[in-house]
Amino acid sequence: MYIEYVRKNFKPTSQEFELLNSQEIIELYEYIQQQGGFIKYYSQQYNKFQSYENNQILHLFHKYLLNYELRTTNVDGQYLQRCAYIEFDKAINCFTESPENWIKDQVTLWSLPKDVVAKLNKNLFTFQDLSKNHRNFEMDIRGQNPFTDTIMAKEENFYQAFTMTIKQYKEYAEDPKSFFKNYPHFCKNKVYQAVNVDMEDWKEEIYRIVDFLPKFFTKKNGLNYLRQNCKGANIPEIYMRVQNCWIGGQQDFQGLSQININHGPGDCLWTIIDANYIDKLFHIMPDLYKKEGRWYVNIAYFLQNQIPVKQVIQKEGDILIIGAGCFFQAKNIGNSIHTSFNFLMMDAFSLQQIYKRQIRNDFFQLWSVIAIRNLFLDIYIHEKPSILKDYLKGFIDEEIRRQLSKKNQTNFELFISSKDVLICSKCFKEIFIFFQFIKDWVIYCPDCYTDEDDIVYMKYNIIQLKCLIQADTIQCSKLLCSNYVGESKCTLKQKLYQKVQIQPEDNSSIVESRQFLDEFIIGLNIESSNSQNQQNAKSQQIDCVHEGKKQIKKIKEKIAMMKLQHVKQQKHKKNENYSELQVLKYIQKTKRSILN
DSSP: HHHHHHHHHHOHHHHHHHHHHHHHHHHHHHHHHHHHHHHHHHHHHHHGGGGGGGGHHHHHHHIIIIIHTTTSHHHHHHEEEEOEEEOOOGGGHHSSSSSSHHHHEEEEEEEOOOOHHHHHHHTTTHHHHHHHTTTTOOEEEEOOOOOOBBSSHHHHHHEEEEEHHHHHHHHHHOOHHHHHHHHHSOOOOOOOOOOOOETOHHHHHHHHHHHHHHTTTHHTOOOGOOOOOOOOTTEEEEEEOOTOEEEEEOOOOOOEEEEEEEESSSEEEEEEEOOOGHHHHHHOOOOTGOOOOOOOTHHHHHHTTOOOOEEEETTTHHHHEEEETOEEEEESSOOOOEEEEEEEEOOOHHEEEHHHHHHHHHTOOOSSSHHHHHHHHHHHHHHOOOOHHHHHHHHHHHOOOOOOOHHHHOOOOTTTTOOOOOOOOOTBBBBOSSEEEEGGEEEEEEGGSSSSOOOEEEESSSSHHHHHHOOOOOOOOOOOOOOOOOOOOHHHHHHHHHHHHHHOOOOOHHOOOOOOHHHHHHHHHHHHHHHHHHHOOTTTOOOOOGGOOHHHHHHHHHHHHHHHHHHHHHTTTTTTTOOHHHHHHHHHHHHHHOOO
């Protein structure tokens, strides 16, 4: 069997050769082949190779038998690793302890009991239930070559863009032949997956996911400091895939940790590389970040290039936790439904990976999903992780150097009500400190400035930011803090609620979004203070909430009016998608009308 192959292509020692000839190895090899091969068997955390006595046997599989199985001589099986598994008797720790205590590995698989999975999926997360509850909901569809195994990233292999309703996708998943007969414009030689399906308005589904996950994923999540909800990050998205659909090789676009739940019924094969080895992969593939998500390779490619790699089969009910900065790809073994969202552990390693990814996004001019500079500033103000000090200093100095490099002298004006996330209208980069405001709410970053206006606005005072970085203690301030979508340590919002006597809303805020109301409350107080500063320099520290009962009454009346207007707009414009620029324009226009 494999003896002649090993003898011909390698030079085993006499002790190794004797062990290879043993009945124990022969029987074990045959059994592993019956289980699907060594990679699959080893990746599923079987205990056969766990003991010290079996180290020699494991070494033989890594060094010789894997090569025989793959019929190649240049695969180094010692680079095959296993992910961490949460044992059933340890699962209670996941609900009672912070993730930093039990997520010890960059790839962790947590298998839920079957009865728990049934309750998680009941009436919501099956193809039949999704079709019943959201039958006419339209989704983005990618058509792919099902047999792709290439690093060439050809567009015809990756996808063609289509749309389907959930009802149509259910028909496709259950009976492809009938589907292609009824919809001839879809190609039979492609497989189709539904991607990035927006769940923002799916209240029951989001509540169910939150209920079944440890509360620390929401309480200790650094994404609570986001200034606005971000789909796929702090709001889950759903994916639907059939057999042979694949997720091309990629990092998370912001380097964040990812939580992926397989609702079944089929399995999914994941191939994952720890963040520590991304630089090695990047050295082998210099165009890695330019073709993210558009290529898929067999695990042998990584083993041949001596890149440590992990592979795991995610079954129905498995929660896969992929650490910050990891590289991953996936391929479906059967039809399955997945929900996915991001998580930010505020440890030094995770923040470092997010920072490295942001630098590469800037270098390769890739769009950022999240305003990382603003997020880092807000986390630093309230959590004070020391690693962010140098990162923020670098971001601030970068902004200053850009301004000093400008040929024309410019007037600077502090625009401290601009705590919203601002995105450049031209290059779509995040605005951190400096920006140019053009008519009709066109906003440009320092790289895209025009000569139409001599005024450059600042979200923050540079001197204040410099002092902030050096300060030992920081208190919440209307000049620095914003309004955050999750539970945070910021005390400003709680104080404002108490002063204007606004009752906190129920948990539906995670879905229905309080962006209009919340950003208005913070922005109004800041802008009112800014307006007073222009009239009287001595009153710079006066908070508009203290202006008297009349002002408080006025604010409450306007807030109530805004809520009614927002409800009416939702009824009449339910299907209209507002751009970020339209949202900002609406908020600022309302602020000015109230101040006047």
